[in-house]
Amino acid sequence: xxxxxxxxxxxxxxxxxxxxxxxxxxxxxxxxxxxxxxxxxxxxxxxxxxxxxxxxxxxxxxxxxxxxxxxxxxxxxxxxxxxxxxxxxxxxxxxxxxxxxxxxxxxxxxxxxxxxxxxxxxxxxxxxxxxxxxxxxxxxxxxxxxxxxxxxxxxxxxxxxxxxxxxxxxxxxxxxxxxxxxxxxxxxxxxxxxxxxxxxxxxxxxxxxxxxxxxxxxxxxxxxxxxxxxxxxxxxxxxxxxxxxxxxxxxxxxxxxxxxxxxxxxxxxxxxxxxxxxxxxxxxxxxxxxxxxxxxxxxxxxxxxxxxxxxxxxxxxxxxxxxxxxxxxxxxxxxx
Amino acid sequence: xxxxxxxxxxxxxxxxxxxxxxxxxxxxxxxxxxxxxxxxxxxxxxxxxxxxxxxxxxxxxxxxxxxxxxxxxxxxxxxxxxxxxxxxxxxxxxxxxxxxxxxxxxxxxxxxxxxxxxxxxxxxxxxxxxxxxxxxxxxxxxxxxxxxxxxxxxxxxxxxxxxxxxxxxxxxxxxxxxxxxxxxxxxxxxxxxxxxxxxxxxxxxxxxxxxxxxxxxxxxxxxxxxxxxxxxxxxxxxxxxxxxxxxxxxxxxxxxxxxxxxxxxxxxxxxxxxxxxxxxxxxxxxxxxxxxxxxxxxxxxxxxxxxxxxxxxxxxxxxxxxxxxxxxxxxxxxxxxxxxxxxxxxxxxxxxxxxxxxxxxxxxxxxxxxxxxxxxxxxxxxxxxxxxxxxxxxxxxxxxxxxxxxxxxxxxxxxxxxxxxxxxxxxxxxxxxxxxxxxxxxxxxxxxxxxxxxxxxxxxxxxxxxxxxxxxxxxxxxxxxxxxxxxxxxxxxxxxxxxxxxxxxxxxxxxxxxxxxxxxxxxxxxxxxxxxxxxxxxxxxxxxxxxxxxxxxxxxxxxx
Numbered sequence: 090x091x092x093x094x095x096x097x098x099x100x101x102x103x104x105x106x107x108x109x110x111x112x113x114x115x116x117x118x119x120x121x122x123x124x125x126x127x128x129x130x131x132x133x134x135x136x137x138x139x140x141x142x143x144x145x146x147x148x149x150x151x152x153x154x155x156x157x158x159x160x161x162x163x164x165x166x167x168x169x170x171x172x173x174x175x176x177x178x179x180x181x182x183x184x185x186x187x188x189x190x191x192x193x194x195x196x197x198x199x200x201x202x203x204x205x206x207x208x209x210x211x212x213x214x215x216x217x218x219x220x221x222x223x224x225x226x227x228x229x230x231x232x233x234x235x236x237x238x239x240x241x242x243x244x245x246x247x248x249x250x251x252x253x254x255x256x257x258x259x260x261x262x263x264x265x266x267x268x269x270x271x272x273x274x275x276x277x278x279x280x281x282x283x284x285x286x287x288x289x290x291x292x293x294x295x296x297x298x299x300x301x302x303x304x305x306x307x308x309x310x311x312x313x314x315x316x317x318x319x320x321x322x323x324x325x326x327x328x329x330x331x332x333x334x335x336x337x338x339x340x341x342x343x344x345x346x347x348x349x350x351x352x353x354x355x356x357x358x359x360x361x362x363x364x365x366x367x368x369x370x371x372x373x374x375x376x377x378x379x380x381x382x383x384x385x386x387x388x389x390x391x392x393x394x395x396x397x398x399x400x401x402x403x404x405x406x407x408x409x410x411x412x413x414x415x416x417x418x419x420x421x422x423x424x425x
Numbered sequence: 426x427x428x429x430x431x432x433x434x435x436x437x438x439x440x441x442x443x444x445x446x447x448x449x450x451x452x453x454x455x456x457x458x459x460x461x462x463x464x465x466x467x468x469x470x471x472x473x474x475x476x477x478x479x480x481x482x483x484x485x486x487x488x489x490x491x492x493x494x495x496x497x498x499x500x501x502x503x504x505x506x507x508x509x510x511x512x513x514x515x516x517x518x519x520x521x522x523x524x525x526x527x528x529x530x531x532x533x534x535x536x537x538x539x540x541x542x543x544x545x546x547x548x549x550x551x552x553x554x555x556x557x558x559x560x561x562x563x564x565x566x567x568x569x570x571x572x573x574x575x576x577x578x579x580x581x582x583x584x585x586x587x588x589x590x591x592x593x594x595x596x597x598x599x600x601x602x603x604x605x606x607x608x609x610x611x612x613x614x615x616x617x618x619x620x621x622x623x624x625x626x627x628x629x630x631x632x633x634x635x636x637x638x639x640x641x642x643x644x645x646x647x648x649x650x651x652x653x654x655x656x657x658x659x660x661x662x663x664x665x666x667x668x669x670x671x672x673x674x675x676x677x678x679x680x681x682x683x684x685x686x687x688x689x690x691x692x693x694x695x696x697x698x699x700x701x702x703x704x705x706x707x708x709x710x711x712x713x714x715x716x717x718x719x720x721x722x723x724x725x726x727x728x729x730x731x732x733x734x735x736x737x738x739x740x741x742x743x744x745x746x747x748x749x750x751x752x753x754x755x756x757x758x759x760x761x762x763x764x765x766x767x768x769x770x771x772x773x774x775x776x777x778x779x780x781x782x783x784x785x786x787x788x789x790x791x792x793x794x795x796x797x798x799x800x801x802x803x804x805x806x807x808x809x810x811x812x813x814x815x816x817x818x819x820x821x822x823x824x825x826x827x828x829x830x831x832x833x834x835x836x837x838x839x840x841x842x843x844x845x846x847x848x849x850x851x852x853x854x855x856x857x858x859x860x861x862x863x864x865x866x867x868x869x870x871x872x873x874x875x876x877x878x879x880x881x882x883x884x885x886x887x888x889x890x891x892x893x894x895x896x897x898x899x900x901x902x903x904x905x906x907x908x909x910x911x912x913x914x915x916x917x918x919x920x921x922x923x924x925x926x927x928x929x930x931x932x933x934x935x936x937x938x939x940x941x942x943x944x945x946x947x948x949x950x951x952x953x954x955x956x957x958x959x960x961x962x963x964x965x966x967x968x969x970x971x972x973x974x975x976x977x978x979x980x981x982x983x984x985x
Binding site: 100101102103131136141143144150164189190200204209218224225228241242274 | 559750858
């Protein structure tokens with residue numbers, strides 16, 4: 090099977106800027122993109138540099154941007170990239186991190202985010218079982234963090250995350266999935282401290298682009314982030330703009346079934362916070378000039394009563410759930 | 426003379442499970458500890474271990490059964506005192522991991538679940554679905570961070586420095602900058618993994634090149650039982666990727682082209698769950714006798730049902746779909762034996778100390794020896810966890826009792842010269858081609874069934890390859906992230922290991938465990954119940970033999 094690889098090359102000190110080079114390949118039908126890179130390195134140019142190890146999507150080494158999407162190249166067949174008549178496979182290094190050489194990037198910030206969430210069990214020391222027994226944990230309790238366990242820290246989602254791209258402080262989806270894994274661990278005793286830390290680190294900065302749902306290992310960081318936010322409010326960590334925004338947003342929808350953006354901004358800043366409102370004014374003016382400011386008269390939906398009923402039902406359901414959760418903790422029986 | 430740029434009391438090389446356990450143990454013993462690895466710790470091959478880790482924790486089990494199964498599995502070549510430590514301390518090590526955070530799969534009552542594995546009398550293998558190594562690796566790495574272990578990521582060790590039989594430290598290449606540095610240590614622990622990549626289509630990671638075995642050998646440490654290479658019975662034909670023994674543990678069948686569950690012809694009571702060497706030979710026999718399917722036999726999981734497969738074996742389901750194009754829910758997976766595990770390694774005692782003062786080893790690069798001639802599934806993760814910790818504790822004790830030794834002046838310059846020579850070479854040989862030729866030679870001449878003439882030819886081929894290696898040149902002569910250079914180092918190391926495997930195999934005129942000879946079909950306890958020990962000489966490995974530590978279990982005929 091013939092294919093053309095167009096690969097980003099860059100050697101610091103030699104190349105002023107990254108550039109692309111073409112390689113013509115003719116490999117077996119089932120060959121993966123990693124097979125192609127290995128073929129080039131072994132047979133055409135051993136200076137081609139990239140990370141790889143296990144070749145079967147468990148070590149997390151070989152994430153790269155392939156035709157615009159970040160993927161593990163070890164499990165991506167060349168053939169699948171040639172579908173829909175494409176003849177070239179364009180391969181670039183992970184985004185949001187500085188290239189070191191060719192397809193290798195500096196991942197030190199990525200690992201720092203990982204360490205920042207304190208990714209280790211922090212149990213109640215008095216409750217640790219003796220040396221010859223385990224914590225009793227039901228399969229259902231494990232299920233809450235089962236998906237997080239699949240994470241191989243490959244940085245596919247980190248590379249595709251729009252917030253990571255613009256905000257170096259945002260921990261990114263993998264660190265937050267790891268944090269979720271420990272927050273949900275029934276053996277951990279630091280849920281509230283962890284949630285406070287995550288709020289400080291920026292769990293509310295996720296902008297819901299959901300790019301992280303394209304996970305090669307079926308981890309669901311978007312869900313993990315949503316859960317962490319919900320749990321942080323539940324834990325009473327509400328003195329932050331994220332929680333306030335979420336609460337005011339919900340309130341606004343509850344009132345008229347449709348978001349009242351102007352009022353949301355006023356309320357979030359604080360109606361009586363004159364200095365804050367003045368600070369917002371220049372941006373408001375710019376938005377007005379660009380035609381981005383919502384209509385001054387907020388329009389409710391046609392039948393807000395329907396929305397009120399939905400809110401009532403959801404709140405009732407939540408209360409029931411909370412009660413159930415309470416029971417689970419008391420009896421330490423089967424979780425949800 | 427203090428010409429080492431970096432120094433630590435304990436330096437662990439290799440950040441897979443054995444290395445991380447060693448580093449955490451040494452750090453907890455209160456000494457300054459660093460761990461150094463050619464890949465980020467999370468990329469280590471321990472993470473690829475799928476099926477589980479053995480410990481006699483069930484109420485119908487006890488550690489002595491596990492001990493016996495291990496010794497029998499080893500074809501009586503394991504040192505029984507070491508195997509005793511392994512199996513007796515298995516439960517406490519599992520519970521320790523669990524307390525550190527490993528989320529083992531559970532029974533409904535909340536206790537750690539176990540599944541059956543090959544060569545074991547009862548279900549004894551603890552697991553996290555089929556990502557056991559992955560989850561344990563992450564957890565132990567997290568413990569290393571928590572405990573303040575210094576981590577050198579992407580540093581490649583090019584030389585182990587020993588003088589007057591005392592270990593001084595290592596020379597290591599910072600892969601990112603290209604800088605070579607002397608790293609001085611009171612004690613060095615090698616936990617650098619097995620030699621799998623010496624073979625073609627190994628289950629092993631591309632980084633499992635056994636560098637540690639070769640570096641220790643070149644520095645004068647003896648290397649033991651390297652001829653015993655485990656071929657895993659179930660690997661994917663396309664690329665050698667592993668399909669866990671846990672699949673058979675969960676009840677999968679092995680079928681030949683006639684749809685027959687052939688294993689009962691070879692292992693009347695255990696069938697598919699006989700020891701790995703037995704199953705791999707049976708599959709090979711079926712294929713050689715014409716009952717294979719395109720060079721494979723079939724692993725049939727269909728009767729387990731989708732729910733069970735998805736719960737217990739989700740990763741291998743995906744691997745089968747990705748690499749074999751079959752969903753095991755609907756069709757059997759074509760599989761065949763593939764090189765998987767190095768039973769031998771750096772010779773160490775049961776404290777993980779080598780005969781070189783201050784030099785320790787643990788995990789797959791070592792031979793303590795708990796696996797002897799054939800390792801049981803589920804015992805490799807266990808070995809890394811148990812003996813990694815022991816190695817770290819031993820190294821910390823040594824470091825506490827000893828001062829830093831002088832680091833030889835010329836050691837760094839020697840390695841600078843070696844690299845300069847590779848960079849300036851205009852030879853016509855390429856690393857990729859030589860590596861492919863070496864792997865092909867090993868698969869052709871040192872496969873599951875071996876014989877003298879075939880092995881002698883193989884040894885000649887390896888000799889030729891070693892000569893050709895002298896004419897290797899690199900396209901990449903840059904400093905930053907030069908993986909052409911590290912692959913050349915790896916090939917250099919693999920050629921040494923291939924030679925040690927080859928001469929050990931030729932010399933051993935019997936069949937034991939994973940070493941099966943068509944010209945010497947039987948085990949020969951009279952002459953060969955002993956460890957092969959290879960020591961470096963410029964002319965090639967010098968073989969001597971050392972007794973096996975026996976104990977409670979006398980050699981018996983091995984039937985499953």
